[in-house]
Amino acid sequence: MSMTPDSDASIDDQAARAAWLYYVGGLTQDQIASEMGLSRQRAQRLVSRAVGAGLIHVRLNHHLARCVELEAALRERFRLVRCRVMPGLGPGRDPVRSIAPAAAEEMERVLAERGSRVIALGTGRALRGMVDALSPVEAPQHRLVSLLGNIALDGSASYFEVIMRLAEKVRAPHYPMPVPVLVDTVEENLTLQSLGAVRKVRGLAQAADVTFVGVGQMSDDAPLMTDGFLTLDELHEIQRAGAAGEVAGWIYDGEGRYLDLALNARLTGVRVEIATPERPVIGIAAGAAKVVALKAALTSGIVNGLVTDEPTAAAVLAG
């Protein structure tokens, strides 16, 4: 009931138009201002808004020789069905920015399939970045399913965001898993898993045609700990048991063999088993901290597809 019923849409429209004139038309902000009848500052704000809101996507159309080499080496060494290596952004800069557009492209490739696919999704910053970088496409023929519980300990919806935002962008039916990643007792877990809704989502996830996951490290900055699912003491104990990394909450050792931990009985999500070419599992991960975890997951074939950045790729191959 505001004075401008379409204030948000129309301001995004303006922003998109300004950005179009700026990036596609190559006009200066001054020219945009007079073209659209605005002050220069407003034009500047609109362009900046369009970029910030992700209305504008920039993609690189050139395969850097170094990245292609690394891709080929990774493909061969780990028998990958898909592999993309993007340029690094230099030390101290978030590698998610770099890999998100490429991950989005991989997802778009899957979404462009005519036939219906079941797409399973993990959680995490990298996947979140992927979804943000994705261009909206109508792909209602596919089904999106969550691999693991989407409820964080603090009750926030942050774990829902990957699947919900993706579903919104592609208008596909989606099956989040409205339970915590990890519950307190084995009994609780059994109770949850006996629920029809949970069983259905788990069944769908197990039958996924393609899976996109992040990869978590098990060093002292492990996502499982920073998100509060493990205490530092528990983490240290698991580290002593040989933990190298984690996919969808399931922890594996340095060779990518899942560990037989008491914790497992309290995980609500499904475990990603060794990937096959017909049912690929694409890992989206980059950063020095993740090298060990990535290498292990690649070695045993928990993932058989990879989107990463240059320094990470080099480190995985070097090690």
Place this chain on the structure above:
Amino acid sequence: MSMTPDSDASIDDQAARAAWLYYVGGLTQDQIASEMGLSRQRAQRLVSRAVGAGLIHVRLNHHLARCVELEAALRERFRLVRCRVMPGLGPGRDPVRSIAPAAAEEMERVLAERGSRVIALGTGRALRGMVDALSPVEAPQHRLVSLLGNIALDGSASYFEVIMRLAEKVRAPHYPMPVPVLVDTVEENLTLQSLGAVRKVRGLAQAADVTFVGVGQMSDDAPLMTDGFLTLDELHEIQRAGAAGEVAGWIYDGEGRYLDLALNARLTGVRVEIATPERPVIGIAAGAAKVVALKAALTSGIVNGLVTDEPTAAAVLAG
């Protein structure tokens, strides 16, 4: 055998990397310079080179309300199977810049098909822009075929560029038509058309699954004339016969009915017949000069798909 065997590739690599850091990483040119160990000017030049060489693509992820409206109106009025309307860039600016990315997206949609398709191509600046804006994809399952002769009067290869560059980008088999658009006599035309190579290309073009064409105006700045295929006198005569526009060299009247001209017997290419939903013909065209030609082609259904810009769409609907 130059000192730097990869000078061009490596400079493009550098340019791509600089542009990546600039647009994706959000670094300033100063930061790029120190990151890559260059002078600031060099970083600036690399970024600018990357943009100029089309190494970087910018896309808008927001459907402007006004454009969506125009698309819906065009779709309904002319029973189009595909329609994209892109924002205009303001008077005096080349509309090809605006429509090329959208045309490229339409082409990418076709190229993403798993099955093999025959894609027929016209010529012209708009299609050339489309190919430039296309991201390279491997699509060797499709065949690209030219609708009309690819030899210009001055013998230049400019008419080959659309199909050759596209073929290079997607690595698909391609069938250009190595004859002039227009020959001097009917006999010459019969001779050419009896050649096996020409027959084969024409046959393939007639069986195309999808066709992309530009649309030529028949006003005094008609492409057929500026390219030297018609003299001004001939043009005026054809104008008096009711010419409104031209697709692949074949001239039609204000209702989109092909004209029965003496000229026709000297055209070497195939005529695009009324499009069907199964075998769509996508017109790529924008600009005030093309409004009449476009409207006629849309009216009779010579094209049943359209990529244009806002002012052109509005003018076509208004008239």
Place this chain on the structure above:
DNA sequence: GGTGAGCGTGAGTATTTGCCCATACGGCGA
């Protein structure tokens, strides 16, 4: 081996952009 054309480089400079701040506008509660 000399010479001129053409390209790439860095310095300097004009233009463009991003940011901060003072100010105006409009909603909302007292």
Place this chain on the structure above:
DNA sequence: TCGCCGTATGGGCAAATACTCACGCTCACC
């Protein structure tokens, strides 16, 4: 109704970017 607060606006300024020019280098052709 008044005054407060959050938000949006345009002016001004510093930073960043694009352009121009003169120089030097390479390379091809004499």
